[in-house]
Amino acid sequence: MADLLIEICCGHLAAARTAIQAGADRLELCSALPLGGLTPSPSFIEQAKSAGDVPLMVLIRPREGHFYYTPAERLQYLRDIEISIHAGADGLVVGALRADDQIDLLFLKEIIALADGLPVTFHRAFDFVADPIIALQQLIDLGIQRLLTSGQQPTAWQGRELIKQLIDVAQNRMIIMPGSGIHADNIQELTSYCGNKEIHLSAKRILKHTRTRHPFDIDYWTADAAVIQQLKTNHQV
Secondary structure, three states: OOOOEEEEEEOOHHHHHHHHHHOOOEEEEOEOHHHOOEOOOHHHHHHHHHOOOOOEEEEOOOOOOOOOOOHHHHHHHHHHHHHHHHHOOOEEEEOOEOOOOOEOHHHHHHHHHHHOOOOEEEOHHHHHOOOHHHHHHHHHHHOOOEEEEOOOOOOOOOOHHHHHHHHHHHOOOOEEEEEOOOOOOOHHHHHHHHOOOEEEEOOEEEEOOOOOOOOOOOOEEEEOHHHHHHHHHHOOO
C-alpha cells in the first residue's frame, strides 16, 4: 500500500484548509457535496490556492441531477471552466453524457480544447454509461488523464470488480481512481484488490449544530485532519 496518492474532496474553504494542513496530496474542490458536488465559487478556488501548494482539481457541474446538458447549460459549463482556470484551477473534473447514456464525445472535445493542456478527470457520470469498457476506451482516445469511478455501484467497494477490470484494461494509459464510500477501514483492502495508485475520498466528519430553531442550522460535512494524517502515515507517497 505504499505510494498511494490521496485526493480529498472538499466542499468548502475550511475543509480545503484542513486537508492541505493534514497533508493531502491533491484536492478536488466543489460545492454542495450532499448533492454529489457542484461547481465551486471562484473565490473558494482563489482562497484554497493561497492556502498551500497543493494541486487543485475543480469540479465543473452546473446543477444537480443527470448529466445530459442543454445548449444553454453547455455555455454555462464552458464559461465556468474559463472562470475556474482564471481563479487558479490546476485541473478540471468534468463529465457529460448523451440521453442514450453514451459519453458526449463532441462536448468533451470542446471541454478538452478549453482546458488547454490542464489535466482532466472524468467524474462519476461514468457510472451511468451503458458500456463501461467502450466508454473507457473513448476517454483514453480523447486524452483524458484520469477516471473517477465507483465501478457503477453505490460504493467503490461494491464496484471493486469493475474497477479492477478497468485498471487492467487501461494499463498505464489512464489513471483509474476509485471513489465513493471509501474510509480508513476499507482503503487498504480495496487498493490491494484493485491495484489502484490513487484514491478519492472526502475523509468527512459531521459538524453538528446544537441550535434547532432555524432551518439553516443544520449539520454539515468537513474534512477530518486525523483521518487524512492517518492515511498519509500508512500510505506515504
